[in-house]
Amino acid sequence: MRGSILQTNSSAISVRNVEKGFVVRHGARHTLSKDRRKNVLHDVNLEVRRGELIGLLGANGVGKTTLLKMMATLTLPDSGSIEIEGIDIKKNPLLARTRIGYCGSEDRSFYFRLTARENLRFFGSLAGLRGRRLQLRIGEALDEVALGEAIDRRFGEFSSGMRQRMTVARALLSDPDIIFFDEPTRAVDPIHADELRRMIRKDLVEDRGKTVVLATNVLEEAWSICDRVAVVSNGTIVCVAPPCELGASHANGSATQPTPIELFKAITTYGM
Amino acid sequence: MVCERPVAPSPLTALAGALSKTGAIFVRDARCALSYPAYFHSQWIAIFVEVTIAYYLSLIVAPSASFGANGQTGSYFTYLVVSFAFVTFQNNAMLSFAESIREGQTTGTLEAVLATPTSLSLIILATGLWSFTLTLGRVVVYFLLALLFGLNLHHMNWLTAAVFLVLTIAAVSPIGVLAAAATMVFKKTGPLAFSVNSATSLFGGVYLPLTRLPLPLQAIGWMLPITHALNGFRAAVYGATLWDLRMEVIWLLGLTAVLMPVSLYLFARTVHRGRHDGSLAGY
Structure with missing residues (x-):
């Protein structure tokens, strides 16, 4: 190993x-149906x-x-x-x-009108980061996924691949x-x-x-x-x-x- | 298994954390709203139109004691301006909480937010902060414009007005949380908000005093928080004190005390249900 x-x-x-x-199977007519749920x-x-x-x-x-x-x-x-x-x-x-940090498969899960920095500042704050530590971690996380130069670009302008890398940056933000x-x-x-x-x-x-x-x-x-x-x-x-x-x-x-x-x-x- | 014993944060640290998260949600909402400048600024034009409509409607309706308060005769213009300005608190509460959830469902941000160590109560209540701040700004503009049209605020009891402002926000917030809970389940916002807002306009004394309605409709109106909020603020315009309005204050406080925990509980249940059936990001 x-x-x-x-x-x-x-x-x-x-x-x-x-x-x-x-x-x-949704709806009232399926309420008692045996195949309503799938394991x-x-x-x-x-x-x-x-x-x-x-x-x-x-x-x-x-x-x-x-x-x-x-x-x-x-x-x-x-x-x-x-x-x-x-x-x-x-x-x-x-x-x-x-x-934990969670990097989901939904690469649209950011605010399109906000920049990468603003998005990560929001999610970083909810993750419990504040002040200088938050600013520092935003820069580090974006650098780790090679998005450092796009920090002040709106998320809506990002390509699919860049959006995917943003989800990785978000998962790394609080250094879980x-x-x-x-x-x-x-x-x-x-x-x-x-x-x-x-x-x-x-x-x-x-x-x-x-x-x-x-x-x-x-x-x-x-x-x-x-x-x-x-x-x-x-x-x-x-x-x-x-x-x-x-x-x-x-x-x-x-x-x-x-x-x-x-x-x-x-x-x-x-x-x- | 090695397991570090979790250390509970001190109350001060917890408060600072909660304020920081609340601020982050407020800034997010403000930035998102301001990123649509044309839409944002069009609302000021809408206020001008509404005040103008109120003014011309009032010209064909004679002043009456039922439009006033505190034993004074009031103009229909003052009546409508207070109604239009204050009912936006409830309308915004109905829309902003639910729309925030709906947008989170469709974009996937809701799931990302719920993956953070943030309490549900904070997430949902802080969502209304920007909307209420904006509404407060709208109310100020409403009154400034109305002053140009002849609104008389000489007798205004500012303390009473400020208290009713806070009580209004507190009383309509649970309605917004309930709308958000409904959105969690039904994945749509429209019909519920429209129904409640329409019912409020009719039964809440927005266009005409409650006393002009049949008794059964008066009873419905009496139960709505916005009725008491409007009564209180109208009376403040005519100089009423908090003591004069103690029954309205008690009703609004009582309603908030009952509705707030109930709405937060129901919202938590709908999120729990979403976690259980895997539909947090569904829409």
């Missing part, structure tokens, strides 16, 4: 027996160690974002429990939120211990995507010991930067292992190492 030097065996995030379903996640268990970068990998619609949002306190689990650094997110969501990334390189050009991955791996995890959960569809991304990969399939986590071990387990008896896509297909179809 590549692991950061600051990685420990204590849990930063504990997900235990989590179930989640959503109403998919999205069932019996999900995951322990994320401090200082670890763990990838949530799965096809579209398997529940990666739902799981990420539950860990970020934005969606409530139907049953089971989630703890962030020992804080139960159901009982004390406000305290849990002081420990735990950061959730939901497809952070989506819509980002290859050069900036590579810089983002390096920043997440090197700067956040290896140098600063942050705990990162990364939901992604990009196999190479998960394989190249994650300490462990949790494969989500059919509404549950079917395996959690370092990428190299995932490869080894499926290479048994075979002359060549399977490619990530071969592995992914095998795991989501047959499990480990």
Whole structure:
């Protein structure tokens, strides 16, 4: 395992027996319908160690974002429990939120008429930053995502990739211990995507010991930067292992190492 | 498991944090509003038009004791100016809270805001701050313009007026929070705000005194906070003291004391429901 030097065996995030379903048929006539609700996640268990970068990998619609949002306190689990650094997110969501940064997949989630600085000043204030520390962190966060020169440009003028990088900057603003990334390189050009991955791996995890959960569809991304990969399939986590071990387990008896896509297909179809 | 024991912030630190967050929400709303200069400045023109309409309407309606207060005969012009100026507090409350939530749903900023360690009460109540400040500015302009048309403020009891201003804002805020809660559930703002604002105009004594309405309608009007806010401010224009208006003050305070926690509770429940069914960012 590549692991950061600051990685420990204590849990930063504990997900235990989590179930989640959503109403998919709305309206009074479906009230008693058996297929009114669709179970999205069932019996999900995951322990994320401090200082670890763990990838949530799965096809579209398997529940990666739902799981990420539950860990970020934005969606409530139907049953089971989630703890962030020992804080139960159901009982004390406000305290849990002081420990986390959330980079969602919605890249429009800013005020279009405000500049990057004004947007981050607003979200930074809500995150509890004030005064000089807030100003300092705005500059640092924008520099980290290579948007330093666009600090006084209106968000509405940003390209999709720049908007995506703004969501990353917002998640980094309060310098949280735990950061959730939901497809952070989506819509980002290859050069900036590579810089983002390096920043997440090197700067956040290896140098600063942050705990990162990364939901992604990009196999190479998960394989190249994650300490462990949790494969989500059919509404549950079917395996959690370092990428190299995932490869080894499926290479048994075979002359060549399977490619990530071969592995992914095998795991989501047959499990480990 | 290693777990750092959370340290509760001191009351002063918590207050400073809350003020900082409130300020941030106020600045956000002000910057967003001022970034549409044409729209922003057009409202001053609208005030001029409304005062002019009130003036010409008053020319065809004779002064009457039912337009006045404190035992004095009042002009219809004064009556309408106070109505038009003050009812905007409620109209703005209905719209601004709900529209802020609606805009947050459609752009995704609501979810981003709710991901921060900020209490729901602060998020929703601070949302009304810019709107109320702007409305206060509109009321001042209203009265300044009305003075040019002959509004008489010689007998104004300024203390009573200031107290009723605060009471009005406090009493209509829960209505705005309720509108925001409805938007959380129904994902639309229009019909509810329109219905409440229309009902207020009819039953709240905006266009004509409550005493001119049938008794059952008077009873409905009597329950509305805006009725008492308008009565209080009108009486202040004619020099009434807070003691003279103690029943209006008690009613507004009581209504606020009941409606505020209820509205905040209902708003929290709708957000909880949004978290449960994953619809915070839905619209």
